[in-house]
Amino acid sequence: MKLKSLPYAVHPRPNPIAAALYTLRDINCRHIVLHGPPGCNFRALRLLERDRVKIFTTSMSDFDVVLGGKQKLLEVLDAVYSDFAPEIIGVVGTCCTTIIGEDLEAEVSEAKLPAKVVCANVSGCGDNTEGAIRILESAFKCGIIDSAELERQVRILRMASKVERERGVAIPGYIAPSEGDNCGEVAKEIVERLKEGLIVILNAKKETAYLYADIILAINSAKNRLGGDFAVIANLEDSKGLPKVREDARNIVMELKENGIKIDRFSGSLDEYAYSAEKALELSEEFGYSSAVILGIPQALNPKKFDYSVGVSSGERTMTRLRELGYKRAINEEGAHVSVLGKRRIVRSHLGNAIREVCESRG
Structure with a gap:
């Protein structure tokens, strides 16, 4: 396929503007102004409203895109503070404000609000993480996070x-989407592997852990009803990270504990999935199990260390990549992020439900 040979990704990628918005939420900013057209990042904005965040837009017009939207930004900021008096307000500039070179910091300073205003111009170009970094740099200037x-x-x-x-899925060229494996069939395989011992690695990204942790609950139920053994390695440390990230980790650990599950080893925090992957593999050597279920961001781990591996993530292109990386089974928890927005307790997963059905069928 010719598309695969292109030196850049030609399939859709996450948006830096959306990453900036979600990072504002993670520092407990509950009032966010998107400085751009009213339709920009509509889906991300609507989903954030599920997570107790109030969203506003400056509704830039064609005229504003040419001459600047400073006046609208000042009006919206004044109205937001007048109506809600928040301690922190987030302002995210868009492709429009970036291209015309609006100076958001100067405009926000002119507003003279008695609140911390975290602001950054973010375009849709580049890695999505760059949008998060720009917001964090502004949060540091506002004294919300420290230099470390x-x-x-x-x-x-x-x-x-x-x-x-x-x-x-950010590799160059084109990744064709593919379906995940059948949850019911994989659930049966997991229950069988459980009898010989199983490593379960939670390597999740932030709040998506509320969904992937359900699979740990289900495997524990299978162990209690049908026998077997498993060890849990999880990136659920709560001593590092932005406020919401630490809160989510504490919530999940507590709920697992309430259900009789102890984390055998901690590999890092919920924002460290890129680093915690390697540590999780090292920790898994202590248990000597040859089968693994890897949850969240399994593409960060090398599955070839195990004889049998299940990668559980979200997205059809991710399923393609997991198979290319060597996972024996790939499970698509479609819509994982949407299902956990606004949640503070573990939510049911497709694979978790399938494992429970296997338990029911076997008594």
Whole structure:
């Protein structure tokens, strides 16, 4: 296929503007102004509203794109503060404001609001992580995060982009989408492998862990009902990361504990999935199991260390990549991110439900 030979990705990729928006949420910013056309990043904005974030737009017109939308931004910022008086307001510029060179920092300063305003111009070009980094740099200037956390965030975000370019769906050329394996069949295989011992590695990205952790609950149920053994390695440390990331980790660990599940080894935090992958593989050697179920961002791990491996992630192109990387089975938890927005407890997964059905059928 000729498309595969092109030196850049020709399939859709995540948007840096959306990454900036979600990063604002992670620093507990609950009022965000998108400075751009009203339709820009519509889906990301609507989904953020599920997560207790109030969203506003400056509704830039063709006229504003030519001459600048400063006046609209000042009006919207004044109205947002007047109506809600938030401690933090986020402002994300878009392709339009980037191209015409609007100086967001100067405009925000002119607004003279008695609030911390975290702002950045972000275009749709480049790695999505660059949008997050620009917001974090502004958060540092506002005193919301310290220099150590900023440095850490830049390091792990750029490593995440590197993993996607080398092992994920940001590789050059074209990745054809493909369906995941049948959940019911894979669930039966997992239950059988459980009898010999199983490694379960949670290497999830932020709040998606609320869904992938359900598979750990289901495997534990299978162990209790049908026998077997498994060990859990998870990137659920709660001592590092932005406020929401730490909160999500604490919530999940607590709920697993309530269900009688102890994390055998911690590999990192929920934002360190690019680094925690290698550590998880090293930790897995302590248990000597040859079968593994890897949840969240399995493309960051090398499955060839195991005789049997199941990669569980989201997206049809990711399924293609998991097979290319050597996973024996690939499970698509379609819509994983959408299903966890606004959640603070573990939510049911397709594979988890399939494992429970196997348990029911076998008594």
